[in-house]
Every structure is written in structure tokens, then in C-alpha cells.
Amino acid sequence: MRNVRVAAAQLGPIQRADTREHVVARLLRLLDEAIAAQCDLVVFPELALTTFFPRWLMNDQAEVDQWFEASVPNGATTPLFERAKAGRIAMCLGYAERTPEGRRFNTAILVDRSGEPIGKYRKIHLPGHAEFDPARAFQHLEKRYFEPGDLGFPSFRALGGILGMCICNDRRWPETYRVMGLQGVEMVMLGFNTPSVNSQNATEGPEQRMFHHKLSLQAGAYQNATWVVAVAKAGVEDGHPLMGGTMIVDPNGFIAAELPGEDDGVLIHDCDLDATRFGKETIFDFKRHRRIEHYGLITERTGAIPPR
Numbered sequence: 411m412r413n414v415r416v417a418a419a420q421l422g423p424i425q426r427a428d429t430r431e432h433v434v435a436r437l438l439r440l441l442d443e444a445i446a447a448q449c450d451l452v453v454f455p456e457l458a459l460t461t462f463f464p465r466w467l468m469n470d471q472a473e474v475d476q477w478f479e480a481s482v483p484n485g486a487t488t489p490l491f492e493r494a495k496a497g498r499i500a501m502c503l504g505y506a507e508r509t510p511e512g513r514r515f516n517t518a519i520l521v522d523r524s525g526e527p528i529g530k531y532r533k534i535h536l537p538g539h540a541e542f543d544p545a546r547a548f549q550h551l552e553k554r555y556f557e558p559g560d561l562g563f564p565s566f567r568a569l570g571g572i573l574g575m576c577i578c579n580d581r582r583w584p585e586t587y588r589v590m591g592l593q594g595v596e597m598v599m600l601g602f603n604t605p606s607v608n609s610q611n612a613t614e615g616p617e618q619r620m621f622h623h624k625l626s627l628q629a630g631a632y633q634n635a636t637w638v639v640a641v642a643k644a645g646v647e648d649g650h651p652l653m654g655g656t657m658i659v660d661p662n663g664f665i666a667a668e669l670p671g672e673d674d675g676v677l678i679h680d681c682d683l684d685a686t687r688f689g690k691e692t693i694f695d696f697k698r699h700r701r702i703e704h705y706g707l708i709t710e711r712t713g714a715i716p717p718r
């Protein structure tokens with residue numbers, strides 16, 4: 411048994427006017443709950459320090475840059491990193507990253523229990539569009555504000571296991587999990603900000619959105635025999651609803667624990683990393699069963715080309 415006690419720390423909405431200090435105070439309350447419950451790891455959502463700003467069109471780069479962190483930890487976030495270190499808890503945190511060269515990524519960082527950075531992930535599948543789209547009920551301008559991640563899907567040795575990260579829309583792509591699965595990943599951590607409605611199809615409501623969310627997590631977990639920890643930023647941000655759905659999925663694809671509601675809250679679950687073994691050694695023993703000689707199109711071709 412290799413137990414990792416995980417706290418999936420869901421955030422309710424963050425309004426555009428909320429300061430970093432105000433948000434970090436909320437994160438600290440969730441972190442304290444996780445520490446009090448003797449968790450080994452706390453996972454915060456995607457863009458956990460700000461509102462989901464890609465819904466807003468901004469043309470002024472200075473206005474855009476107010477949502478980005480030039481370094482982490484920095485002034486406002488230092489208390490979070492110090493508290494995690496003092497509480498001996500590893501932490502995964504999503505934020506908007508601006509590099510010293512001026513590149514911008516949708517990023518998650520993982521620090522270990524001693525406060526040392528273990529790794530970083532930069533979101534690869536950026537949904538939405540780059541220019542204002544009048545046909546949409548609201549905007550999703552991730553392709554405008556971020557560039558696709560340049561770090562691949564790395565996995566890291568931490569907490570006695572093999573851990574990986576992805577972010578929000580990445581969870582809908584089987585390649586995300588499989589690339590980490592091929593590194594033996596035992597737990598995938600991911601944060602998300604998912605609108606409760608489809609901006610291009612008003613009939614696609616919360617039930618269908620939640621179904622696709624669960625379907626993606628459960629399939630990814632099962633097909634790669636890994637735990638998946640998915641953490642929402644939820645609730646209504648300046649009139650725009652984001653769905654909840656914070657949950658922990660086991661390596662058989664079953665939902666092991668689920669957090670109801672759309673407010674700040676912590677979902678705690680003991681995840682035995684050894685529970686990944688059976689799947690990895692039997693039906694999803696990649697070494698024995700995968701047939702890579704037939705998978706070439708996956709990396710050769712991006713869009714579908716139907717037969718003539």
C-alpha cells in the first residue's frame with residue numbers, strides 16, 4: 411500500500427475585481443483544512459489566482475499582463491508556499507505564467523512537501539479562439555492570451571509515486587493521459603474552469619457538460635490505470651457560470667469521491683498508488699499489448715482526412 415491522502419481544493423468564483431491577496435486568503439483557508447486533515451497533497455484549480463480572464467477581450471497588453479505572474483512564488487503568493495512548506499504538504503497550483511522572455515502560458519506548478527519545486531506543466535490543448543467572435547454568447551480567448559505549452563506531458567517522482575499534470579481542456583484528449591501513461595503515471599492532477607453552457611450551442615446545458623467531463627476523466631483513468639484528481643473553479647464569475655464537478659477517479663475508472671456544489675471546499679480521499687498495479691500489469695500492460703506499428707497517424711496527422 412502506497413497511500414497518498416489528497417485534498418482536491420475546489421474554488422468558488424473569483425470576480426474580476428478581486429485582488430490576489432483576497433484570493434490567496436481563500437486558498438490559505440482551504441490549505442489549512444488540508445493540513446489539518448493530514449493530507450500529503452493539495453491540488454488547486456486551473457488559473458487559481460484570478461478570474462477566468464480569457465472570457466474578456468483585452469487589446470491593451472498591460473491590461474492582459476495584470477492576470478499573469480512574472481514569478482511564483484511572488485509577493486501575494488508567498489504566504490501560500492510558506493504555509494504549504496510549514497504544513498509539510500505537497501501542492502499543485504494553476505496560474506497564468508509570464509516568463510522573463512515575455513512568453514505566456516497557462517501553467518501548473520508542483521512543489522513537494524519541503525517546498526521544493528518538483529515540476530511544471532504548461533497547458534498544451536488551448537481551446538477557443540484568438541479573435542473576438544461575435545457569434546459566441548461569451549468569449550473563450552485562450553488562443554489569444556497563451557501559447558501552447560512547450561514542456562510536453564512530463565511526469566515526476568514524488569510522494570513515493572509517479573505524478574503528472576494536465577490542465578482543463580487537456581482532459582478531453584486521450585493523448586494527454588496516454589503520454590503520461592507511457593511514463594507509468596499513477597496520479598494525474600488537473601484543474602479546470604469549464605463554462606456551464608456551450609457558448610456556441612445554447613441547448614448544451616450543464617447535464618451534458620458534466621457527462622462529458624466525467625466521461626473524459628473516467629476513460630483516461632481506466633485506460634491508463636491511474637488515479638485522476640480533477641479540481642474545479644466553479645460558480646458565477648461576473649455573470650458567467652462555471653460548473654463544479656471536483657472529483658477523484660480511481661484507476662478502474664470509478665468515481666471514488668465527489669464534491670457537491672460550486673463553492674470553496676475540500677474533497678479528501680486516500681489514494682493507494684498500488685491500486686494502479688493490476689490494470690497496468692494486465693489489460694493495460696502497454697509493453698505486451700500496444701501495437702505502435704499501427705498508431706503512426708496519431709503523430710503524423712492533426713486533422714481528420716476521410717478516405718476518398
Ligand code: CDT
Nearest residue numbers: 537538550578579603604605
Ligand atoms: N479552461 C478550459 O480549457 N475550458 C474548456 C472550455 C471549452 S469551451 C471553449 C474545457 O474544455 O472545459
